[in-house]
Each structure stands twice: as structure tokens, then as C-alpha cells.
Amino acid sequence: MRCGAKCFLVEFEKDGVKQVMPVNARTAAGARKIIREEFGANLAISKVYEEKRKS
Numbered sequence: 001m002r003c004g005a006k007c008f009l010v011e012f013e014k015d016g017v018k019q020v021m022p023v024n025a026r027t028a029a030g031a032r033k034i035i036r037e038e039f040g041a042n043l044a045i046s047k048v049y050e051e052k053r054k055s
Contacts, residue, residue, distance in 0.1 A: 002026060010035050011047040022051065 005024045008031035012019055025031040028048040036043055 007051040008048055009051050010045060012039070012043055012045045014039060014043060018046075 001024050004026050006026070008023050008025055008028060010021050010023055010031050012021070012035060021035065023031040023034050025034055028050075031048050032045055035045060
């Protein structure tokens with residue numbers, strides 16, 4: 001894990017099924033990049049948000 005990384009939840013649709021996947025990245029754009037590298041560039045990402053920590 002890189003310095004300054006946070007956990008982002010990425011909502012995307014793959015093969016007609018909505019999925020939510022946690023990703024460790026510095027920014028929301030970095031989280032999108034990681035998901036696109038893993039599943040392909042033409043993936044429909046609907047939402048990226050930071051996971052709130054329980055305190």
C-alpha cells in the first residue's frame with residue numbers, strides 16, 4: 001500500500017450486473033484507473049466514494 005492511500009468503493013456494471021469493489025488508492029481517479037486496468041477500458045463505472053472508517 002502506498003503512502004497516503006485510502007480505501008475507495010467503486011460501483012461498476014459488468015455483464016449487466018452491478019458490483020461494488022474496494023480498492024486501495026490515493027485518489028478516486030487512481031481507483032478508477034486500477035479498476036479499468038483489471039476489467040477493461042470500456043467498463044461502465046457509476047460511482048467512486050471513500051469508505052468511511054468505523055470509530
